[in-house]
Structures are given as C-alpha cells and as structure tokens.
Amino acid sequence: MKILVTGGLGYIGSHTVVALQNKGFDVVIIDNLSNSSLDVLAGITEITGKSPDFEKIDMRQKEDVISFFEKHKDINGVIHFAASKAVGESVNKPLAYYENNLGTLTTLLQELQKIASAPLIFSSSCTVYGQADKLPITESAPIKPAESPYGNTKKVGEQIIEDTCNAYPNFSAIALRYFNPIGAHSSALIGELPIGVPQNLVPFITQTAIGKRAELSVFGDDYPTQDGTCIRDYIHVMDLAEAHVVALERLLNKKSEDNYEVFNIGTGTGNSVLEVINAFESANQKSLNYKIAERRKGDVIAAYADTTKSKTVLGWTPKYSLQNALKSAWKWELALSKKE
Numbered sequence: 033m034k035i036l037v038t039g040g041l042g043y044i045g046s047h048t049v050v051a052l053q054n055k056g057f058d059v060v061i062i063d064n065l066s067n068s069s070l071d072v073l074a075g076i077t078e079i080t081g082k083s084p085d086f087e088k089i090d091m092r093q094k095e096d097v098i099s100f101f102e103k104h105k106d107i108n109g110v111i112h113f114a115a116s117k118a119v120g121e122s123v124n125k126p127l128a129y130y131e132n133n134l135g136t137l138t139t140l141l142q143e144l145q146k147i148a149s150a151p152l153i154f155s156s157s158c159t160v161y162g163q164a165d166k167l168p169i170t171e172s173a174p175i176k177p178a179e180s181p182y183g184n185t186k187k188v189g190e191q192i193i194e195d196t197c198n199a200y201p202n203f204s205a206i207a208l209r210y211f212n213p214i215g216a217h218s219s220a221l222i223g224e225l226p227i228g229v230p231q232n233l234v235p236f237i238t239q240t241a242i243g244k245r246a247e248l249s250v251f252g253d254d255y256p257t258q259d260g261t262c263i264r265d266y267i268h269v270m271d272l273a274e275a276h277v278v279a280l281e282r283l284l285n286k287k288s289e290d291n292y293e294v295f296n297i298g299t300g301t302g303n304s305v306l307e308v309i310n311a312f313e314s315a316n317q318k319s320l321n322y323k324i325a326e327r328r329k330g331d332v333i334a335a336y337a338d339t340t341k342s343k344t345v346l347g348w349t350p351k352y353s354l355q356n357a358l359k360s361a362w363k364w365e366l367a368l369s370k371k372e
C-alpha cells in the first residue's frame with residue numbers, strides 16, 4: 033500500500049511517516065521545506081531503516097501537483113498535513129493562509145477525484161470548537177466562528193471535504209481534530225522545529241529550560257479554573273501519529289458506512305499551564321524560570337476532548353502520559369542543542 037503524506041517532513045507528518053513505515057506502508061512525501069528540513073528525512077530513515085520517497089513540491093503550484101499524480105498513479109491513500117499553522121501570522125497574512133491551507137486542499141481534492149479509491153485524512157484542529165459550551169468536547173459540539181484566518185482554514189477545510197464527500201460517494205475522508213500535540217519520538221531523531229520564538233507552550237518551556245529563553249510567561253492566572261491558568265488537552269505526538277494509521281486503515285478497509293467522519297484526537301484529560309510546568313519539572317528534575325503575565329488575546333479558557341468516539345468507533349486509545357511526553361520533549365531539546 034502506497035500512502036502520500038503531504039507535509040510529511042513537518043512535526044506531526046514526520047512522526048506519522050515513522051508510524052506508517054513501521055506498519056509496513058510505503059510512503060511518498062511531498063513537502064516544500066517551508067517549515068522543515070531534509071535532516072528530517074535522515075531521521076525518519078534512521079528510525080525505521082527505510083527511506084521514504086520524497087518529492088520537493090510546493091502544493092500551491094497546481095501543475096506540479098498534477099504532474100506528481102500522473103507519475104504516481106498507484107497512490108492508495110493520502111494524509112494531508114501540508115499547511116501553514118501560525119495563528120498570529122495568519123491574522124496579518126490572511127490571503128497567504130487561505131492560499132496555502134485551502135488552495136492546496138482543493139487542488140489535492142481535484143486530483144483525488146481522478147483516483148476514485150484513494151481516501152483522505154485531513155489535519156483539523158480543536159480550534160474549530162472555540163470556547164466550547166460543554167466540557168469535555170464531543171464531535172457534535174457546535175463549530176464556533178473562527179478566531180483567526182488560520183482557524184477559519186480548518187473550519188472551511190472541513191466543509192470543503194464534507195461537500196466533496198457528499199458530491200462523490202466513492203470518495204471517503206476523515207477529519208482528525210487534534211487537541212494540543214506535544215513531545216517527540218523517543219529516539220530524539222525527529223521532533224518539533226519551531227522557527228523563531230515559539231508560540232506554543234511546550235517548546236517555550238524546553239527552550240527556557242535549556243537557556244535559550246530567559247523566562248516563560250504564563251499567560252494569565254485569573255481564569256475561572258482551579259489554579260487560574262488555562263486548561264488544554266496535551267497529546268503525545270506518537271499517539272497522534274498512531275491515530276492517523278488507525279484512521280487510514282478504517283478508510284482503506286471501508287469500515288464505515290459514512291464516507292465523511294470526524295474524530296477528536298486528544299487524551300480526554302485537561303491540564304492547566306501550571307500543571308504542565310510542574311509535570312515538566314518533576315519528569316525532568318529541572319526547575320523552570322517562569323512568571324505570571326497578562327492574558328494572551330484569543331486564548332480559550334479550557335478545551336479538552338471527549339474521546340468516546342475515537343475510542344469506540346475508531347478503536348484508538350492514547351498510550352503515553354503527560355510526563356512521558358514532556359520527557360521526550362526535553363530529550364529532543366537536548367538533542368537539538370547538540371546540533372547547533
């Protein structure tokens with residue numbers, strides 16, 4: 033079975049390629065290296081003992097995507113990670129985000145209609161729920177107006193895929209709504225590569241612990257939560273990678289009656305920012321320099337998944353703990369510092 037992984041050299045994509053190859057799938061990666069590097073290919077190869085095929089293609093170049101599919105007529109399934117993901121940047125560059133996240137999606141969907149049997153997995157996000165009215169969040173929770181152009185690309189991306197599934201009954205797709213992916217492969221050969229100052233909590237924690245950043249700012253301690261800081265559902269990237277394999281197998285084995293499905297991918301447990309800091313300190317025996325700062329604009333108070341559907345229907349359960357994920361994140365930061 034040959035699987036196309038777009039954005040397969042990125043953070044979640046690279047871990048998913050490892051999980052796919054470990055399961056015996058042949059993988060071909062498309063990536064334009066806009067937020068990744070060729071070193072990742074070497075890391076994947078070292079971990080799995082197998083080098084995936086790689087084509088450096090910018091998916092905004094429609095002709096290049098068409099030529100790719102003419103060359104690879106034997107693709108059995110696609111996992112589409114390629115996108116831009118910086119929420120703040122998307123506010124200043126909305127058109128670039130709509131082009132890169134939605135333009136590439138419609139190009140891909142058009143090509144997939146020529147291969148009737150190749151299903152699609154789409155990287156969506158819990159951002160589509162905004163501040164949910166009820167916790168934990170089920171897949172049937174209302175989709176809220178997006179807080180950013182980035183968030184809107186996930187909301188509209190899901191709609192585009194659902195409309196396509198309705199129009200083409202032989203086509204099938206699954207949207208996975210990720211909660212907060214963290215951590216790295218246990219080998220520390222691949223991990224997250226934040227460019228510039230990290231916007232996400234865990235890379236900021238590890239960069240502070242290693243001394244690249246002077247101090248972590250905890251954005252707000254006056255929220256209506258048990259310790260006043262925001263609550264999220266942090267999921268180990270290896271568990272998330274495994275969820276893609278399970279979802280892909282569901283599509284390839286035609287296990288569902290619906291040709292479009294949505295699943296939450298989280299642990300089901302919410303942790304506050306202070307709990308994450310404490311877990312990092314105890315997992316790694318490392319104290320962290322942090323201060324309480326102003327709230328960050330646009331942050332929701334609390335978001336964590338109801339995982340009933342992903343457990344019972346998809347048959348996927350996360351294996352790793354928060355501590356485990358934070359240990360792997362720290363090991364990755366240490367490995368990165370040796371390379372620099």
Ligand code: NAD
Binds near residue numbers: 043
């Ligand atoms: P990432 O930036 O590490 O990976 C994306 C990859 O896609 C990169 O390697 C980049 O070079 C590539 N890419 C971007 N535009 C491209 C284009 N036009 N053509 C070819 N390649 C292109 O991001 P990630 O964290 O691995 O996220 C993967 C997907 O998951 C994205 O769609 C993202 O929106 C979504 N997602 C991420 C998170 C998160 O917190 N990381 C949460 C929810 C959803």
Ligand code: WQD
Binds near residue numbers: 234251264305
């Ligand atoms: C987590 C918590 C912050 C940094 C974002 C996107 C979302 C999704 C995942 C793609 C929050 C706090 C953070 C720091 C802090 N991506 N924090 N100090 O905001 O849940 O989600 O990434 O789809 O769309 O919005 O994740 O890691 O940025 O923040 O206190 O320096 O950590 O306020 O409570 P978030 P995050």
